[in-house]
Amino acid sequence: MSYQASLxxxxxxxxxxxxxxxxxxxIAVLDFQCKIAHGAEQDSxxxxxxxxxxxxxxxxxxxxxxxxxxxxxxxxxxxQLFGKxxxxxxxxxxxxYLLLFVCNQLVTYSQVIQTLVSPDIxxxxxxxxxxxxxxxxxxxxxxxxxxxxxxxxLIPSLLIITLFIPLQYADWRNFLPVFxxxxxxYAYSAERSVPxxxxxxxxxxxxxxxxxxxxAIKWAHIGVMHSYLLYGIFTISAFAYYNLGxxxxxxxxxxGMSKIIHFTFLERFDYFYIFNWIFIITPPCCLxxxxxxxxxxxxxxxxxxxSLWVTAAIVFVVVTWSEDILAVGLLETIxxxxxxxxxxxxxxxxxxxxxxxxxxxxxxVSNAG
Amino acid sequence: MRTKLxxxxxxxxxxxxxxxxxxxxxxxxxxxxxxxxxRDGELCKGTVAYPNYIHRKGSLAxxxxxxxxxxxxxxxxxxxxxxxxxxxxxxxxVFSREIAAGGIxxxxxxVARDPxxxxxxxLAVSSCSAEKVINSLDRQELENSPYxxxxxxxxxxxxxxxxxxxxLHDYYSEGKDPSMPSLRLDAERQIExxxxxxxxxxxxxxxxxxxxxxxxxxxxxxxxxxEVPFTYKxxxxxxxxxxxxxxxxxxxxxxxxAARFEVRLNGGIRSFQGNRIAKNxxxxxxxxxxxxxxxxxxxxxxxxxxxxxxxxxxxxxxxxRSVDRHWNAAEFYRNVYPAMKFDVRVKATLKNSGAGE
Numbered sequence: 047m048s049y050q051a052s053l054x055x056x057x058x059x060x061x062x063x064x065x066x067x068x069x070x071x072x073i074a075v076l077d078f079q080c081k082i083a084h085g086a087e088q089d090s091x092x093x094x095x096x097x098x099x100x101x102x103x104x105x106x107x108x109x110x111x112x113x114x115x116x117x118x119x120x121x122x123x124x125x126q127l128f129g130k131x132x133x134x135x136x137x138x139x140x141x142x143y144l145l146l147f148v149c150n151q152l153v154t155y156s157q158v159i160q161t162l163v164s165p166d167i168x169x170x171x172x173x174x175x176x177x178x179x180x181x182x183x184x185x186x187x188x189x190x191x192x193x194x195x196x197x198x199x200l201i202p203s204l205l206i207i208t209l210f211i212p213l214q215y216a217d218w219r220n221f222l223p224v225f226x227x228x229x230x231x232y233a234y235s236a237e238r239s240v241p242x243x244x245x246x247x248x249x250x251x252x253x254x255x256x257x258x259x260x261x262a263i264k265w266a267h268i269g270v271m272h273s274y275l276l277y278g279i280f281t282i283s284a285f286a287y288y289n290l291g292x293x294x295x296x297x298x299x300x301x302g303m304s305k306i307i308h309f310t311f312l313e314r315f316d317y318f319y320i321f322n323w324i325f326i327i328t329p330p331c332c333l334x335x336x337x338x339x340x341x342x343x344x345x346x347x348x349x350x351x352x353s354l355w356v357t358a359a360i361v362f363v364v365v366t367w368s369e370d371i372l373a374v375g376l377l378e379t380i381x382x383x384x385x386x387x388x389x390x391x392x393x394x395x396x397x398x399x400x401x402x403x404x405x406x407x408x409x410x411v412s413n414a415g
Numbered sequence: 416m417r418t419k420l421x422x423x424x425x426x427x428x429x430x431x432x433x434x435x436x437x438x439x440x441x442x443x444x445x446x447x448x449x450x451x452x453x454r455d456g457e458l459c460k461g462t463v464a465y466p467n468y469i470h471r472k473g474s475l476a477x478x479x480x481x482x483x484x485x486x487x488x489x490x491x492x493x494x495x496x497x498x499x500x501x502x503x504x505x506x507x508x509v510f511s512r513e514i515a516a517g518g519i520x521x522x523x524x525x526v527a528r529d530p531x532x533x534x535x536x537x538l539a540v541s542s543c544s545a546e547k548v549i550n551s552l553d554r555q556e557l558e559n560s561p562y563x564x565x566x567x568x569x570x571x572x573x574x575x576x577x578x579x580x581x582x583l584h585d586y587y588s589e590g591k592d593p594s595m596p597s598l599r600l601d602a603e604r605q606i607e608x609x610x611x612x613x614x615x616x617x618x619x620x621x622x623x624x625x626x627x628x629x630x631x632x633x634x635x636x637x638x639x640x641x642e643v644p645f646t647y648k649x650x651x652x653x654x655x656x657x658x659x660x661x662x663x664x665x666x667x668x669x670x671x672x673a674a675r676f677e678v679r680l681n682g683g684i685r686s687f688q689g690n691r692i693a694k695n696x697x698x699x700x701x702x703x704x705x706x707x708x709x710x711x712x713x714x715x716x717x718x719x720x721x722x723x724x725x726x727x728x729x730x731x732x733x734x735x736r737s738v739d740r741h742w743n744a745a746e747f748y749r750n751v752y753p754a755m756k757f758d759v760r761v762k763a764t765l766k767n768s769g770a771g772e
Contacts, residue, residue: 162530178424215580222737291587295527306534306580313504313533 049118051254057192059262065252066105066269067276068195068329069245073154075277075326078242079284079299085234086227087290088220091281093235094242098274101243104389105266107397108249114400118254121344127399134345140250141341141357143384147244148334148361150381151327152176153368158298162320173365180328181358184335185351188255191336195329202325205318206276209283212303216286237386241378242277244385245330246270247393251337335361442468444499448475449507449552449560451545452514452522455481459514459522461488462549465500466557475552475560485525503531506562508538508579509545509598515612515619523617527583534580537562540612540619542599551604561606565596572640572656573625574608575632586616589744590732594631597622613721613728621724623717630717633678633710634729636661643680645709647702654706654763656682665735671754674731676714678761680706699765707761718757727752 050056057065082090115123120140125133156172183194249266256262284299296302300319307315335357342353368377449464458481467476480491493500508526510519526532539561541548552560568574574596585593592614599609611628613621623631629641639659645652659680666673684702721728725748732752736742 174427178427182421182424215584217584217733219733219737223740226740289584289588291589292584295587302534305532308533308535316533 048113048260049115049254050257050259051118053257055188056255056257057189059256059258060265061192061196062249062256062262062265063269063272064195064199065192065333066246066249066266067272068199069248069333070101070243070270070273070330071276071326072241072245072330073151073158073323073327074241074244075280076154076158076298076300076323077296078239078277079281079288080293080296081238082235082281083285083290083293085236085238086231088222088285089225089227089232090235090239091221091278091285092225093232094239094277094281095274096232097236097239097243098270098277100390101246101270101274102267104246104393105249105263105270107393108247108253109260109263109266111393111396111400112250112253113260114404115253118259119252119340120250121341123396123400127396127403137341137345141338141345143388144334144338144341145357145361145364146377146381146384148180148331148338149364149368150377151331152361152365153374153377155323155327156365157371157374158301158320158323161297162301163317169369170362170366173362176324176328176331177358177362177365180331180335181354183328183332184339184354188252188336191329191332194332198325198329202322205322206279208307208315208318209279209303211307212287213283215306216283217289218286220285220289221282238382239277240386240389241382243270243273244381244389245333247385247388248330248333248337251340252333444501445478445496446504447500447502448504448557449509449549449562450485450502450505451509451511451541451549452485453511453545454513454517458483459485459488460546461485461492462546463492464549464552464560471554474554474556477550477553479546485522505532506536507560508536509541509548509561510539511541511543511545512619512622514545515540515614518617520617523583523586526579532579534578536579537565537577538579538582538595539565540595540597540622542597542609542622547600548598548606551600551606559606561598564606565598565608568608569638572632572638573642574628575611575635576637585728585730586614588730588733590727590734590736590742590747591730592616592620592726592728594728613724613726615724615726620726621721627717627720630710630713631728633659633661633680634676634714634718636663636678639678639680643706643710645706647705652684652702654680654682654684654765656680657766658682663729663731663734665731665738666758667735667739669756671756672735672751673756673758674718674734675758676718676760678710678714678759679764680710680761681764681766683766703763703765706763706765710761710763711759714759714761715757718759722752722755722757725753731755 082093086093111123112118116126121137124136127133128136152173153169156169159172160167160169183190253259280300283303284293287303288296288299293299301316304316304319309315335354338357339350339354342348342357343350348356368374445465447463447465451462453460460479460481462477462479464475464477466473478492478495480488480495482488482491489500489502510522548561565574569576577595582593582595585591594611594613596608597610597612598606601607610625611623611631612619613623629643632641633639639661640656643654643656645654659678662677664675666675718729727748732744732747735747
C-alpha cells in the first residue's frame with residue numbers, strides 16, 4: 047500500500063480529476079495553435095491528441111513510481127533511490143524546474159496584459175499582484191488549492207459556449223486534405239504541444255495527499271482525458287476559424303477568436319477571455335508554489351512559510367528581470383525543453399530505476415505493494 | 416497575524432492595481448469611429464470622424480493628419496487636439512482607390528496587429544477620395560456612418576458578408592483573394608455602396624458594379640439573398656432570393672481542370688406585373704428555366720471576368736487545395752487557373768409570392 051498523509055490533510059480521490067486537469071491548463075492554451083501549425087499544419091490536431099493520450103502512460107508511470115516511494119512523493123523517492131546528496135541535488139533541480147514553470151506562466155500572462163489591456167503597466171507590478179494572490183492561496187495549504195481547482199475548472203468552462211460565435215465563420219475545408227504530412231511534421235507539432243500538458247508532473251508532489259491514492263488512478267486518467275478533449279476543441283475551433291496563413295501570423299489565436307464577438311453594449315469581449323485566464327493560471331501556479339515550498343522545507347532547515355516566501359521572492363526577481371521579449375521567448379523555450387525531458391525522459395527513467403531497484407534488491411519499501 | 420497579513424496584501428494589491436486604471440471620461444476624449452486614407456505625395460493622409468459630445472451633442476466632427484504610417488497619422492492628429500484620442504471604437508476604414516491599387520499591405524499589417532481593433536471592422540474602398548467620404552460625415556449623426564450603411568445591406572443580402580476578419584482570412588489564404596465593398600458619394604453627398612472591390616492579395620484589381628455584386632454574393636454562397644433581374648417573354652422581372660446555397664466542387668480530372676458551382680435559389684417574383692404565378696401555374700417551370708439559364712450565363716461571365724483579371728476572389732484555389740494532396744499555389748495560378756472551365760448549374764425554386772393583383 048502506498049503512503050498517504052494523515053486523513054485531515056487529504057482530499058477525496060475524485061478531486062484528482064480536477065487537480066490533474068487544472069495543473070495542465072495554463073498560458074500555453076493561448077498560443078499553441080500558431081506554434082503547432084508550423085509542423086503538421088492542418089493535421090496538427092492529431093499531434094495534440096496523441097500527446098494528450100501519451101499522458102495516460104506518463105500517469106501510469108507516475109503512479110507506479112509513487113507507489114514505491116517511502117513518503118509517497120518525489121522528494122522522498124529521490125533520497126531513497128539516489129542517496130541523500132544526489133537525491134537532494136535532484137530535488138533542487140526539480141525545484142528549479144518548478145520555478146521556471148511558474149515564471150513562464152506569469153511572464154507570459156504579464157505580456158498578454160501589457161499588449162492587450164494596459165501597455166503602461168510594468169511586468170513587476172503584474173507579477174507582484176499575482177504572486178501575492180498565489181502565495182496567499184498556497185499558504186492555505188493543499189486542500190484550499192484543491193477546492194480552488196475545482197471551481198476554477200467550472201467557471202472558465204462557461205466561456206467555451208462563446209466559441210459558437212467565431213465558429214459561425216468556420217471554414218471546415220481548412221482541415222483538408224487530411225493526413226497529408228510526414229512523420230517528422232507530426233513530431234514537430236507534437237513537441238510543440240507538450241507545454242499544453244505540462245503540470246501533470248505535480249502529482250509527484252501531492253500524491254500522498256490524495257485519499258486512497260493507489261486506487262485514484264482512474265480519476266487521474268479522467269483528468270488527462272478532460273485536458274486533451276478540451277485542447278482538441280480549442281485546436282479544431284482555431285483551425286476552422288483561421289486558415290494556415292492567418293494562424294502563422296497570429297500571436298494568441300485563442301484570444302483572437304474572441305475579437306469577432308461583438309455586442310452593442312460591449313465593445314471588447316476579448317477582455318473576458320483575457321481575465322478569464324486568471325482562473326486558468328492560478329491553480330497550477332499555486333500548486334507549483336506549494337510544491338516548491340515543500341521541496342525547500344524538506345531539503346533545507348527553512349520552515350514551510352519561509353520556504354513559500356523565499357520561492358515567491360525568487361520568482362518575483364525572475365519575472366521582473368524577464369521584461370523584454372527575448373527573455374520571454376527564452377523562458378518559454380527552456381520551460382518547454384525541461385518539461386518534455388521531465389515527462390518523457392525523467393519519469394520513465396525513474397520508473398526504470400524503481401523497477402531495477404525492486405528487481406535486484408529487496409523491495410525499497412517494506413510495506414510497498 | 417494571518418488577518419494582518421491578509422489586510423496588508425489587500426492594501427498592497429489595491430495600490431498596485433490602481434496603476435492599471437485607465438480613466439477616460441467619454442465626452443472628454445475623442446473616440447474615433449471612421450478613418451479614411453488617401454495618398455498625399457509621399458505621405459498618407461488620414462481623415463477621421465469622431466462624435467463630438469461637448470459642442471455638437473454627439474454629432475460627428477472631422478480631423479485630418481498626415482504621416483507615413485497609421486500610428487504617425489494618429490500622432491499628428493494628437494498634436495492638434497486638446498483631448499486624448501482613442502481609436503478602440505473605429506468601425507470603418509476607407510481606402511482611396513489610389514491607395515488600394517498601390518497596395519495596402521503596410522496599412523493592413525498595422526491594423527491586423529493592433530489589439531484595439533475587433534474583427535468586425537468594415538474595410539472599404541472609395542470611388543472618390545476617402546477624405547470626401549469621411550468629410551461627408553461632418554455634423555451627421557453616428558447612425559449614418561458607412562459601417563451602418565454597409566451592415567444594413569449585408570443583413571438584407573445586397574452586399575456580401577465582409578469585415579476585417581474575412582479580409583485577413585482571404586489575404587493570408589493561399590487559394591483565395593480578398594475583397595471589400597466599394598463606397599461613393601451620391602449627388603446628395605450621401606454615402607452609398609456602389610460595388611465590390613476585388614483585390615489581388617494587397618492590390619485592388621477590379622471593382623464589380625452592383626448587379627455583379629449580387630452575382631458575386633451568390634457565387635460565394637455564404638449568405639445568398641438579394642434581387643436578380645431577368646427577362647421573360649420580353650418583360651423585365653425581378654426574382655427576390657429568400658435563401659439559397661452554392662456548392663463549389665473541383666474537377667481535377669477534366670482537361671482543362673473545371674470548377675463546378677451548384678447554385679440553389681429559393682425565392683419569389685414580385686414586379687409590377689402582379690402575381691403571375693398565381694394566374695398561370697404552368698408558367699412556373701418556364702419562369703424558373705428562364706431564370707436558371709440567364710443566371711447561369713451571367714455567373715459564368717462574371718467568373719470569366721474575374722479569371723481574366725488574374726484574381727481568384729471566389730476561392731476556387733482553396734477548393735482545389737482541399738482536394739489535391741500535391742497542390743501548389745504558384746503552379747496552380749500559373750498553369751491551371753487561367754485555363755479553367757466553369758460549370759455553373761442553377762436550380763431556382765419559385766414560390767407563389769405577392770399579395771396584390
